[in-house]
Amino acid sequence: MQPVAINLGIQLRVLATSANESAAQVIPDAFIGDYKNLNDLRTFAQNCDVITFDHEHVPLEALKQLVAEGVNVQPNPDALQFAQDKLMMRAALTEAGIPCPQWAHISTSDELNDFALQVGWPLVLKSARGGYDGKGVWLVEDESEALAVMTDINAHGQEVLAEECVNFTQEIAAQVARNPSGKSVTYCVVKSTQTYGICHEVIAPCPDISEATSQAAQAIAEKISALIDVTGMLAVELFDTGSEVLVNELAMRPHNSGHWSMDGATTSQFENHLRAVMNWPLGATDLTAPHTVMVNLLGASETDLFRTTLSAIRQHPSAKVHLYGKAVKRGRKIGHVNASGDNLESLKKLAWQVANQITGAEDEQ
């Protein structure tokens, strides 16, 4: 968010775990502290006009306490809880008639088997309040596998959300920016492709979608944002089954599915997130090129990206490379590449070539 904050004359303060964190590297007013500690949060919040987030892990109780003390927290904890607790999210969306995969809160083997009977194997199991040890979603093939995962999730003090394994034709995402006055703007629907469960490629706008499906996805995102009073960016990840769209996950912050907007939209998701949480008027979300392809840089064989980045941008002077200042670890998101223009197939080729060249993934193929 710092590049757009600089352009808009907004002064950021960041709460970081260490001075090496990406945001702390580029924001002069970095406060080193623990986001789980109420006193650190309180000290950090002093003199801030608005507090917002780049992840969902700040404890809800601490945020509620800050709000009680008069701190302006955006999105408000009452909204943020739906991004923190997937059971609460499923219940609220289902009650509002928003299409979701079939789901159940399961605690016992009877509840598991009832649900499996209803939707069939395999099932998707999720820890309700987010992942631990790098895991949060499990695809389980049968009862014994499912029971083992349930025991593990419960052992980490969490509840289990079971969902049908949706037979989707593609994964798409819709993003809305909404401010506390209730004004909102919607981005085009994008197509997202995962590798081993990690977002790897996003195409904006989604190339293989009917106008009706696209509008349905946008309408769902707009409905959710108003329903739970989201402020800032809301990303809704959806399954497109060919006949309907079903909500998969929510994020209430700038999200990987919107990184394309840094080079492909009049106002990026980062700018609109800041404008929204400050209750400023929102910026136009028009495309600045017919197509933008985003490919994540996932850590691979190269540990020093300097040489490979120079080599890649030498060959591809129109690629927009974004690096996060993170140490390279295998599979970690360490940056992304955007390519914008008229010809989708060339842009895909370009973005993947640059990404693979930078990370060294090309040598592994």
Added chain:
Amino acid sequence: MQPVAINLGIQLRVLATSANESAAQVIPDAFIGDYKNLNDLRTFAQNCDVITFDHEHVPLEALKQLVAEGVNVQPNPDALQFAQDKLMMRAALTEAGIPCPQWAHISTSDELNDFALQVGWPLVLKSARGGYDGKGVWLVEDESEALAVMTDINAHGQEVLAEECVNFTQEIAAQVARNPSGKSVTYCVVKSTQTYGICHEVIAPCPDISEATSQAAQAIAEKISALIDVTGMLAVELFDTGSEVLVNELAMRPHNSGHWSMDGATTSQFENHLRAVMNWPLGATDLTAPHTVMVNLLGASETDLFRTTLSAIRQHPSAKVHLYGKAVKRGRKIGHVNASGDNLESLKKLAWQVANQITGAEDEQ
């Protein structure tokens, strides 16, 4: 430069006179010191891979000393001197056959009158090594006026450059980014409009120019950059007389005539300046929209821009506002607005409306 440095993973250190300076507000590694003091420059330069500039006023002798001590200074003092000393610039360009207004180095009233006889009154007088007390260029109508200015310039320890007053049809600018390996990229020629000698509006690309004139201007900029071995951005401001183009001024840094590129080109002048001085491959300079209009925010009646900025962006969600974190003073450049799109006339209207609304200039018209 900090927004693009963040995206490229480049760590900036800034030498600033105070922590309130624009760049020091947004760069964590701000070194407070005096850019005229060799020891401050030396301390600042430690651990920097490359030193570059956002103004031309660092003393040449100090820079030469840094280079002698092994510091990588880009552009090199041997190039930068042509941006610091207008007499030296005129001599070098004239010797290379690059078209300039008629000019003379004048020290005496005889030399003044000889030159006036040659080109006619009025004349333009310039202090050779840049301005003082906010002045650097004088339009003088007759001998007595000219002698008074010459005395003043000499009293400030400077030489006098006299130039014919060019009867131009428009002012244009051409920009080149060039790296130490000699690779360069050229931006489209732009039209620049001044108010009381201050750049106020830039249109990219220049709408009223023949392809031949545009190419001539670009060729001049490319020739100059190679001739004097410029690295980083070179901006060449030119007079278009309708029959020829004549070089007016040079700048060797990101320049006001290139601010449009932040929202109108694949690679902004700030990104290409950084890439060039680091000897990285340069980015594509293609337009991302048919037209971009840049209007400077010049300090006017509004001293607190918060309310007016919100009001302006509420009415114009597609305008890109850039604020510099500077206190408002009348006539001071405190930001700029870019508007990009298809219809030049609407973009001009939009950019001027937003700018006047933010600064309060609209209330004065």
